[in-house]
Amino acid sequence: NAGVTQTPKFRILKIGQSMTLQCTQDMNHNYMYWYRQDPGMGLKLIYYSVGAGITDKGEVPNGYNVSRSTTEDFPLRLELAAPSQTSVYFCASSIRDRGHQPQHFGDGTRLSIL
Amino acid sequence: AQSVTQPDIHITVSEGASLELRCNYSYGATPYLFWYVQSPGQGLQLLLKYFSGDTLVQGIKGFEAEFKRSQSSFNLRKPSVHWSDAAEYFCAVDGAAGNKLTFGGGTRVLVKP
Structure with missing residues (x-):
């Protein structure tokens, strides 16, 4: 059971470049989320x-x-990368059919903008 | 708007000693409260949750937390820490219809041998 999978794990971008952070879950969860952690x-x-x-x-x-x-x-796209977007990005998912349920997190993508 | 405060940024504890991490929340109605743990380079793992009922909740890895409505607190405790408990701990509240978590800033726990 893979849970929430994020790719890539690490990435370095130049200012102004674009990229997509991928997130996929195999738990049939209806809710998905993107967070950044600073x-x-x-x-x-x-x-x-x-x-x-x-x-x-x-x-x-x-x-x-x-x-x-x-x-x-649930992919996340950065169109024009800026240094302020240097962060660790987490994708999460949860199911909502029985009220509030915990979110399940991926291992994160560490992104540096230089 | 909901908010969460974790007053302690760092805590150092000796192995075998007890641990208590503080969490204060702000929310107008009954909150849904969570504690997550994050080991270095990893994602967040759920330790325990409080939805309703008994205010003392048990979680994984020997952790427990107590909900105190009068103090707007949800403190996490462990009677005897192990070196593997060194990690960052996050308290979170979910009160919105969209199941959106609001996190505290985290408490980093260091365990001395």
């Missing part, structure tokens, strides 16, 4: 999705885009 700041929600075709902004969405074409996949 030292001492905990995790901040970037975007989330309540099901295929439905996405919404979180606390820090600027500079990012998402799509949710399938239940399993």
